[in-house]
Each structure stands twice: as C-alpha cells, then as structure tokens.
Amino acid sequence: MAQVTPKSDYQGRIHNLQKDMIGRYYANLTAASEGKGKKAIYMLISGNPVELIEAFDMLPVYPEVNALQLAVKKQSLPLILAAEEMGYSTDNCAYVKADVGMYFAGRKTPFATIPEPDLILCNYVGCNVYLQWFEHLGEYSKAPVYNLDVPFFRTPGPEPLAEDINYVVKQLEELIEVLERMSGKSLDYKKLQRIMQLSGETGELWSEIKKLTRERPAPYDAYFDSVMMMAPLYCLRGTEDGLRFFQEAYKEMKQRADNHEGPLPEEKFRVVMEGPPPWPFLRQFRDMFSRWGAVAIASTYSTVGGIWEFGFRHDPQRPLESMARHMLQWNCTNRNFLQRYKQLKDYVDDWGADALVIHSVKSCRLFSAGQGDMREYFTKQLNVPTLLIESDLEDPRYFSEAQLRNRVDAFFESLEHQRTLVKK
Amino acid sequence: MVTTPVQETSKLNAIFDSCREMGQDPEFNVAKRWLEDHPGKKAIGCFPIHCPVELIHASGMLPLGIIGAGTQIEVTYADSRFQSFVCSIVKTTLELGLTNRLKFLEGMLFHSICDPARNLSSVFQRNFPDMFVEYIHFPQNFASPLARKYLATEYQRILDGLQQRSGHTPTVDDLNRSIALYNRIRAGLREIYRIRTDTPHMISAAESFVLTRAGTLMAPEEFVKIVEEVLAELPGRPSRPKDRIRVILEGSFCELPPVGLIETVEQAGCYILDDDFLRGWRWFTEDVPIRDNPLHELAESYSERAYYSGTKHDTRETKAAHLIQMVKEKKADAVIMQAAKFCEPALFDYALYRKALDEAKIPHLLLEFEEKTWIFDRARSEAETFVESLLFD
Numbered sequence A: 001m002a003q004v005t006p007k008s009d010y011q012g013r014i015h016n017l018q019k020d021m022i023g024r025y026y027a028n029l030t031a032a033s034e035g036k037g038k039k040a041i042y043m044l045i046s047g048n049p050v051e052l053i054e055a056f057d058m059l060p061v062y063p064e065v066n067a068l069q070l071a072v073k074k075q076s077l078p079l080i081l082a083a084e085e086m087g088y089s090t091d092n093c094a095y096v097k098a099d100v101g102m103y104f105a106g107r108k109t110p111f112a113t114i115p116e117p118d119l120i121l122c123n124y125v126g127c128n129v130y131l132q133w134f135e136h137l138g139e140y141s142k143a144p145v146y147n148l149d150v151p152f153f154r155t156p157g158p159e160p161l162a163e164d165i166n167y168v169v170k171q172l173e174e175l176i177e178v179l180e181r182m183s184g185k186s187l188d189y190k191k192l193q194r195i196m197q198l199s200g201e202t203g204e205l206w207s208e209i210k211k212l213t214r215e216r217p218a219p220y221d222a223y224f225d226s227v228m229m230m231a232p233l234y235c236l237r238g239t240e241d242g243l244r245f246f247q248e249a250y251k252e253m254k255q256r257a258d259n260h261e262g263p264l265p266e267e268k269f270r271v272v273m274e275g276p277p278p279w280p281f282l283r284q285f286r287d288m289f290s291r292w293g294a295v296a297i298a299s300t301y302s303t304v305g306g307i308w309e310f311g312f313r314h315d316p317q318r319p320l321e322s323m324a325r326h327m328l329q330w331n332c333t334n335r336n337f338l339q340r341y342k343q344l345k346d347y348v349d350d351w352g353a354d355a356l357v358i359h360s361v362k363s364c365r366l367f368s369a370g371q372g373d374m375r376e377y378f379t380k381q382l383n384v385p386t387l388l389i390e391s392d393l394e395d396p397r398y399f400s401e402a403q404l405r406n407r408v409d410a411f412f413e414s415l416e417h418q419r420t421l422v423k424k
Numbered sequence B: 001m002v003t004t005p006v007q008e009t010s011k012l013n014a015i016f017d018s019c020r021e022m023g024q025d026p027e028f029n030v031a032k033r034w035l036e037d038h039p040g041k042k043a044i045g046c047f048p049i050h051c052p053v054e055l056i057h058a059s060g061m062l063p064l065g066i067i068g069a070g071t072q073i074e075v076t077y078a079d080s081r082f083q084s085f086v087c088s089i090v091k092t093t094l095e096l097g098l099t100n101r102l103k104f105l106e107g108m109l110f111h112s113i114c115d116p117a118r119n120l121s122s123v124f125q126r127n128f129p130d131m132f133v134e135y136i137h138f139p140q141n142f143a144s145p146l147a148r149k150y151l152a153t154e155y156q157r158i159l160d161g162l163q164q165r166s167g168h169t170p171t172v173d174d175l176n177r178s179i180a181l182y183n184r185i186r187a188g189l190r191e192i193y194r195i196r197t198d199t200p201h202m203i204s205a206a207e208s209f210v211l212t213r214a215g216t217l218m219a220p221e222e223f224v225k226i227v228e229e230v231l232a233e234l235p236g237r238p239s240r241p242k243d244r245i246r247v248i249l250e251g252s253f254c255e256l257p258p259v260g261l262i263e264t265v266e267q268a269g270c271y272i273l274d275d276d277f278l279r280g281w282r283w284f285t286e287d288v289p290i291r292d293n294p295l296h297e298l299a300e301s302y303s304e305r306a307y308y309s310g311t312k313h314d315t316r317e318t319k320a321a322h323l324i325q326m327v328k329e330k331k332a333d334a335v336i337m338q339a340a341k342f343c344e345p346a347l348f349d350y351a352l353y354r355k356a357l358d359e360a361k362i363p364h365l366l367l368e369f370e371e372k373t374w375i376f377d378r379a380r381s382e383a384e385t386f387v388e389s390l391l392f393d
C-alpha cells in the first residue's frame, strides 16, 4: 500500500551550490540584455558546440532552459495563450509557444531578462521543431541564423557514418569563421583545448555519478534529482564553475552511496523513466512515485543534452571531431527510436530496474510519437512491466492529477501484488 | 450540389474518375497488377514528402507513394502505437503495414520531414524486419555549399542500399534515363498547374490532385502517357469561367486532404490557383539537368530549384516571402492555409504566414483537416463565409 508521502526534494549541499551558480549564469543573461555583457548566442541543449562559444567568450542562451524555468515557476500558461493568440496552434510544442510569448512580453522573467540574440545558432540535433523555433526567432529578432545541420543517427552500426562526422566538422569550421567575424578575434586554439578538457572532466564525473544509481539504494533519483544537475551540465559545461560543481556533486553522491542513503526512507521499486517531466507539476508528479517507494535509477531525459555513461568524453586533442560526435551520436535527441529502446533496455538490465515508466508528453513528439510501440516492445518482447501515462512538459492544461495518480497507483499496486505472489 | 451543366470531354472525365478511384484503393491493385506483369520487379514505398524516386527507378524498382489511407481503412492496431496527438497519416500508414497491406513492398523510404515521420521509420524497422527501411537525411543548411555535397553523398548511400535489394547496379545512363522520365512527368504537371493558374475553370484543383496522386501509384512509364493525354485534351475542354475568388492553398504538403474537401473549397467559390499537394512528387521548378553526375544534379536541384516547402528551412529566404511572392505573381486574392491536424510543420508555418499575410494585407483562412474526414459542413460554411467577405468587400 502507498505510504504517507515523504519529503522527496533533493536538499543536499550541492542544491545550494547549484542555485548560486545558476543564479550567476542568469545574472550574466540579464547583464547581456542590458548591453553590459557578452554576445548572446541562442542554442539548443541537445548535443551542442558550447565549447566553441565559450572559447570566444560569448554567452550561450538556451530557450529550452528558459521555457522550462517558466513552467517550473508556473508562468508558462499566459505566455502560451499569448502565442496562440498570434496564430500558434494548440498542437504546437509548448516550449516554443512559451518562449515566443516571453519574447514578445519583453523577455522579462522572474529569473532573468533574456538578451536579444546576437546569433541564432540552430544546432539541428534530432528535433525538427528546433528548425522552426529558431526560424521564427530569426524572423522576430532579425538576428542572423546559422543552421548547423546534424544528420540524424539513422544507421544501424554503433558509429555514425564517416561522411556525417566530416560534414559536421566542416560546418563547425564555418561556424568558427562566423564567430571570428562577430568577435573580431581569431580562435584561440589553446583556450578551446582547455575548455574541452573541462568538458571532458565534467563528463567523466557526471558519468560516475550516473553509475552510482546502480547501487541499492540508489543515492539519488536519476529523474527528479538529475534535473538539478542538468542545469549546470548544460549552462556551465566547459567552465571552471561547471567542473567544480560536478566535483562537489560526485563527492556528495558518492558519500551518500557509501552510507547507503537514498532519496526515500525505503527504496521499494526501481524504475527507469522515459520522457521529459511535467515541469509545472514536478512536485505533484514526484510524490505520485515517492509514495510507493519508487525511485528512478536511470532516465533518458537526463541524456537529452548528452550521454556520458557509456564512455563518451570531449577530447582536447580532437576538439571539432569530438564536438561533432557529441552532436551526432552521444545524446538521446539525435538517436533513433530503436537506439532509444536499446538505451532503455541497457538501463533496465545494467542498473537493475523493476519497471519502465513512460511519461508521454504531447508537446514533444520527438520524444513521444510512437511510445505505444515502445510499450509493446518492453511488455510483450522483454516482459518488463511498463506504465505509459500522458501529460505535458510545459502546458499545465494537460495535467490531470487525479487521473495520473490513479494510473500510477494501479500500476504499483499490481507490481506489489505480483511480488507478494512470488514470495508466497 | 449545383453546378452549371457543361458538356465535358468524356475522355478527361474518365481519366480523372479512374485516377480518383486509384487513389482510394488501400490494396494498391494497379501497382500489384503491374508487378505481376513484370516478373522480378520489386516496389519501394515512399513516405512523403520528397523522395528521390529516380534512385529507386534506376535501380530497377517501382517507386510508390505510400501516403496514409484516408477513410479507406479502419485504424485498429496503430492507435495503440501512436498517441491521439499524432497526425492521422502516421497511423494509417502504420495500419497499412500492420494489416499486411504493404507486404508486397520490398521496402519503405522515410525522410527527415518531422519528428513523427522519423519515429515511424523506426517503428517500421522493428515491426517489419524483412523490409528495407531507410531514413533519408535532407540537409537544412543550404546557406552553405556543404549541404548540397552532403545530400549527393546521402543519395549515394541510399542508392547502395537499393541496388543491393534489386540486384541491379545503375549506371549513369540508367540514372539519367530515370531523371529524364520523371522530368517529363514533372514538366507535364507543371504545365497543368500553369493552365490551372491561367485558366482555373479549365481544370480544378481536385482534378489535378487526383491525377498527381494516381501518378504515385503506378509505373511512371504509364503515368507519363496519362499526363500527356490530359495535356492534349485540356484545350478542347468546354467550360466557362465562374465568379470565384482566386486563392493559393498551402499547408497540405504531407497528409493528403480528402478530395471532397478540395471540392468543397472550390464549390464554396474558390479557384485554387496553386497548392502544395504532393509537392514532393512535383518537387522542382525546372527540369533536373541531365549531366554526368546525376546524384549531384538531383541534390543541386533540391538545394537551388525546389518549390519551397514547410519542411525545408532555408535561411537564404523566408517561406513567407515565397508565399507572398506567389500570391502576387498569380494575382491571387487570398490564401487558404489547409493544414493537417497535428501537423507540426504546417501549423508552425501558419503562425509565420499569418503574420506576413496580415502585414501584406492579404486575406487568409485557416482550415484544419484530417485525411479521414468525410463530412465537410464546417469547412464549407467557413469557406463560404470567407468567400462572401471577399466578394462583397
């Protein structure tokens, strides 16, 4: 039976460190918006060449992160409605709508004032909506747009095609020229190498942190608590601050693992989570699982911006090629659906999970379109108990709490029931 | 339905009728009969929108447009694989597969048009392991010369896969022969579209739509004859101009609108001068040059001489600018955005189009549709109101 909901938000030391660092990142955005800071480069968080941006001392701005924050702060709905007034459809990705709404509302948010873009760098990594989102921002802001075209990882082999890597590397060289023109400086290769090294070490620590959830109990929730670590991973990767955060995070998580501390008083179910979370209702959603003692030990969402736990590292010796590989191969967004099935299966097997939970979000068809087939594969072919539930990542109108809770309760009740049968 | 009774050339009517019938056959009987008559030949299905059919044809196989199933089949299995918020064509295409209706195909090609189409290609791979399923990456960085080169390489990869399935390695001449054949078809269709723009009472959008669709369901050698026959017959077609507004229709480049819907819009008082129906099968604004590097010419044509479309994001010029230019060139009165329900690319485009059209003071109407719709009352009244507002303005 479900217990009283324990307090489940992550409250460790790094929580505050994260708040400080991300607070500084946002202060930089505000400064840039007031013309007192660095040049603002809009980018997507899926595999991206932020290392190059850092090498030119420019500031990455992530509309996805801003949209997410707006949802968490429960500010998204009026902005979504404003975008729909402009002609966006109820069926369009609500990240885009919240962002466009925010753009036309003066780019002011509770966490920062978002600067106008100096360059719109559309790293087209997987999601086709990216292209349209940045196409629209380009038209609204009149800023230059560079479409960094990353071929989808569509071949069955373990490696992307050599011509794909070559094509992306060549485009990165073009991008360097663009950035050189914008900054009036030529690329400092030594500096880029140093940044690559920072990213490499950050990736190494993040990978080790991810492997800690193989322990029982898992020291943290790989879905809900990963979120806290994802912000520094994306916004601060390639900086000294970013590395320091992950050094602290690893220490803290390792200690928790050694002390057999988990996020809940008791870890009853180990689940793998697929799909982005419902940001406007993160708390309520988490509680639905916590009350059953269910802990996420792995999640695909925490790999949208990069997959490090299977060995990828940024390489200072081959900066452009390793950035290209990051974009082509080592992030969940650019992988095909079957590669995602494989990733999920590896989590189930190697991290030791009891079940798979698929959170299907209407906004993000990249993630969700076809998840019924995924369920079919896991339940019928692999015999992994699988729960599929639907809501949205940004638009609060699609979250029906009672209905979701019923589905989650029924699922874990039946898992619990099966366990007692096995015990008898 | 009230129309002015005119004596039409029965030959043209018969052609359009049979094309329409062909487009409504979820068993693909015309193609199957052709395959029976050509032992050893195989067929490859093409999901929208752009498909390099020449590569398939030059490999000795038959390219077919597998573009959903409209109202022709009941969806019973695919609904549990793709959610309610995914467009219909993805589900009906999968349903065709799950009900064994695509068994006669050797393979399916999908293209990087949108997220659901991409995931569908993976779902096809898993559910139909014997099929040759490929996903073609169409570049999106045409501001750079790298993109064209890359597309030619991608075509080579696809061609390598196709020839393994067909057992025939196409020569440069084979490729050029296929390009020439499809050039002839596309030129014919361009001419029909030109006639429609200049004299929209001569041939309706519904007619040119069923004709184009039928062309995706049969051998190109047969289809080219039909296109040329239509062109020969059209000048003698007795018809009189009606008092209608002149519109450009956009947004139906992938999922096929029901023919009845197109007719409804026309009967509501619109001459549809141009549209993006089956745009990927008409594809280029000019012939693909016949030269000694056919893959390069095909790639170059997509980069430089393709009709703009909702799935090609070219930073060199905006889609809205294209649309407005077309409105001006064709002296259209208005634009109808006819977007498939849940079609992310078309619906995103609408937001930009709407802004640009408003700024250019061009009236516009949004009509959402699903391929499986068969009652058009709402579309009719919206279109009629729209037409009235323009006629009596």
Ligand code: SF4
Residues within 6 Å of the ligand: A064, A093, A094, A095, A096, A127, A128, A129, A130, A133, A363, A364, A365, A366, A367
């Ligand atoms: S569809 Fe998904 S990946 Fe694409 S922009 Fe929207 S939320 Fe992001």
Ligand code: SF4
Residues within 6 Å of the ligand: B048, B087, B088, B089, B090, B113, B114, B115, B116, B117, B254, B255, B340, B342, B343, B344, B345, B346
């Ligand atoms: S109708 Fe639109 S969303 Fe659906 S497959 Fe076609 S392009 Fe994609």
